[in-house]
Amino acid sequence: MSSSSSSSSSTGPPMSSVAVSPEVAAALARGGAVVALESTIICHGMPYPKNLQTAMEVEAVVRENGAVPATIAILDGVPHVGLSSEQLKSLAISGRQFQKTARRDIAHVVASGGNGATTVSATMFFAHKVGIPIFVTGGIGGVHRNGEQTMDISSDLTELGKTPVTVISAGVKSILDIPRTLEYLETQGVTVAAYKTNEFPAFFTEVSGCKVPCRVDSPEECAKIICANKNLHLGSGILIAVPIPKEYAASGNAIESAIQKALKEAEDKNIIGNAITPFMLDRVKVLTGGSSLEANIALVKNNALLGAKIAVALSDLQQRGQCCTAA
Numbered sequence: 001m002s003s004s005s006s007s008s009s010s011t012g013p014p015m016s017s018v019a020v021s022p023e024v025a026a027a028l029a030r031g032g033a034v035v036a037l038e039s040t041i042i043c044h045g046m047p048y049p050k051n052l053q054t055a056m057e058v059e060a061v062v063r064e065n066g067a068v069p070a071t072i073a074i075l076d077g078v079p080h081v082g083l084s085s086e087q088l089k090s091l092a093i094s095g096r097q098f099q100k101t102a103r104r105d106i107a108h109v110v111a112s113g114g115n116g117a118t119t120v121s122a123t124m125f126f127a128h129k130v131g132i133p134i135f136v137t138g139g140i141g142g143v144h145r146n147g148e149q150t151m152d153i154s155s156d157l158t159e160l161g162k163t164p165v166t167v168i169s170a171g172v173k174s175i176l177d178i179p180r181t182l183e184y185l186e187t188q189g190v191t192v193a194a195y196k197t198n199e200f201p202a203f204f205t206e207v208s209g210c211k212v213p214c215r216v217d218s219p220e221e222c223a224k225i226i227c228a229n230k231n232l233h234l235g236s237g238i239l240i241a242v243p244i245p246k247e248y249a250a251s252g253n254a255i256e257s258a259i260q261k262a263l264k265e266a267e268d269k270n271i272i273g274n275a276i277t278p279f280m281l282d283r284v285k286v287l288t289g290g291s292s293l294e295a296n297i298a299l300v301k302n303n304a305l306l307g308a309k310i311a312v313a314l315s316d317l318q319q320r321g322q323c324c325t326a327a
């Protein structure tokens, strides 16, 4: 059973509704800590059964650290916030049969009664719609290499510019153009902070050669930034970039050479648009003998740990009346 945040008017067509799980709805109603999680990473980013195992472990990390996990996906045309274990399992088994759903795809997937795995942009949209301010993922999309010619820029970046949700990620992969991604985030007015470092991390490695405008050293510090954003109604998102844990950082050089090979393959096969990221993720995984997948799983769990702590710190500030509670 799920509670529905829906609305309709007698004079117009019914507005779309979002099914919020009872656990998530109860946590939101009491001002508790909730962490949104995306589903593209499950359906398109990892193979079954590792994807299911990871999704369940990530939810467990969020719970162990005092927050309620809210995995977001579109099931039979209905956006869901908070999935049951059966729903999570069916999503993980279905994998690529779930359409990769960014903001631009939401209306079509809903109207056609389809199944959608939400990317960062779509997950942010739904999180904000139901009042969840924190969202944990592995990596966000960005400006693709040669993006200055192809204009292939992930809608994750524009979503961050217009939706006040804080995204915890391990930065962006070097399959993308990291300096231009940071430039674009600046243009979009996104607060970019790195956790316990001055450098923007590059997903598999702790370094990218790019400095960040802001460094944060504790969950409480992150929560204060989120409050300042809320209290001023800035309306834009925040990106908190967390370096991969040292013990899992595979050799940056080995992964970089795998990325170069995969980029060449993508070019030869003329893979473009939203097919590039899943193709690259898969090829880099194969070319690194699976070590990139293990690193990926470790960093998502690490991000979930921090995301839950930030959500708890934010909820504390809100309970003490120091932070605007409106989404």
Ligand SMILES: O=c1[nH]cc([C@@H]2O[C@H](COP(=O)(O)O)[C@@H](O)[C@H]2O)c(=O)[nH]1
Pocket (backbone or CB within 6 Å): 038, 040, 041, 044, 045, 102, 118, 119, 120, 121, 138, 139, 140, 141, 142, 153, 154, 155, 156, 173, 203, 273, 274, 275, 277, 281
């Ligand atoms: O390291 C990763 N980067 C990005 C993704 C997924 O890919 C999406 C971006 O896709 P595109 O580049 O087509 O915008 C992200 O929002 C996220 O869902 C992922 O799983 N892992």
